[in-house]
Amino acid sequence: MEITAALVKDLRERTGSGMMECKKALLETRGDIEAAVEVMRKSGLAQAGKKAGRIAAEGMIVIALAPGAKQAVMVEVNCETDFVAKGDAFKQFAQDVAQVALKQQPGDVDALLALPLGEGSVNSVRQALIAKIGENIGVRRFVRLESKGLIGAYSHGARIGVLVDGEGADAELAKRIAMHIAANKPMAVAPQDVPAEVIAKEREIYSAQAAESGKPAAILEKMIEGKIKKFLAESTLLSQPYLHDAEKTVEQVLKEAHAKVLRFERFEVGEGVVRKTENFAEEVMAQVRKA
Template sequence: MAEITASMVKELREKTDAPMMECKRALTEAAGDMAKAEEILRVKLGNKATKAATRIAAEGVVVTAISADGKTAAILEINSETDFVAKNDDFLKLAADSAQLIVDKAPADVAALSALPLGDGTVESVRAGLVGKIGENMSLRRFVRVAAEGHVSSYIHGGSKIGVLVDLVGGDEALGRDIAMHIAASKPKALDSSNVPAELIETERRVAIEKAREAGKPEAMIEKIAEGTVQKFLKEVTLLGQVFVKAEDGKQTIEALLKSRGAKVASFTLYVVGEGIEKKTADFAAEVAAQAAAAQR
């Protein structure tokens, strides 16, 4: 069996917010398998064990750009080491200019975007120049370019920490913005149940089965209970199944809202700054000193 190290326990605790000893027991039971240990904690502790899964662990901004006709758009995440730099005007200009280049030039990936002409050089030379000027690393992390089936609406929230693009067919700009705002607030994982990864569904099913067994439910009922749990999960994580955040009756789903307006969502993209990135920790005094030094440059 794999050795359960302190760093493994720490990683699981940061992902789940579960008590340290519970994390160690789960890792031991899972023979060091991190994903399996997280499942074990979810069975024992419920949704509390995924509390930390959406924590943001890096700085930077999400920016969008949309063509004048609303048919082409881009969403881009650009990262920095500190929030101080994420508010720098030159950094924000690089982000905005890069997003517009994605719309105009359709680069295949970040490397191709970095090679595009910008100012007196390229996107990469501008980035490298800012790194030298500010003294902090920054990177163009990811982007999506949308060639819309309908028209694109966007929404930026939380000081550019969350960004959304929605390709809406039918409806109007107000509806598109409402849908984009809903996505930013509710963070669906997929448009509908057919687009939810099978492994996510199977994980929910396994957890539901184990929780039902631990609760002493009759074996004959367990599959039915698990199916009910999966269906509830799909409503919670799919855009069409979610209740609209502005629904006056607290019941209208996005699917019902779209139907009432004769519209449909062809696709959407949601970016949250730092999603999946582990941020290095630094003491507060050192960070303030670094910011002060950058401000004097």
């Protein structure tokens, strides 16, 4: 695969590393940017991959909650610019899509697009909106939660949305837990819920980093285990300091309330989507050449 300047630029933005280091990592991984981030983390060149989750698309997250808070749907609808995302027509479409998803219970995005909306389907309304606004608009994903207890929901500026399936929690606590998840981005409820392959990948990275220290194997293993423990504590909900009272963990707060979190879903607009970077000067020159 050709290592383009755009690919190098994207990796530089995601890792904070120099151009030559990024190009070398991309050559080593044959242009696989995710693998390149991993390689650079192992060598300590990347800034812990902190920019790997940069938001790269516009749009909004919409939550539709059924009466009684036992069912809920969260939908991400994307567009190309923030200007369109703030427009009434786009916002109304996104709200309508969420309501359709809640009421009709489609199995996937394709099924959702085929459902009736207005005088046509969700997809035909989407296409009409594209023609009217002049931007590409897409229904990217949705998730549906059903609870025997109570679903907590929180939306932050329509850019972050969280649904929490809670047991034993009242509406206020469920919402506060959802707010915590929005702010702290846990990847799972508890350490045992973190996929084994994620832990294995982190262990591999920490092992590569520790090997550079030249310390005895027994000490290296303790260092690695310590980093894994810290990683799990920072990235799982129950172990995190509670947003509204940092003296307690989320687990302690839930125990005091005799409540549990069974599952949660967190969406952020554009996460994982790579935005094409436009160069205005190049665009003008391209138009001149065509003339």
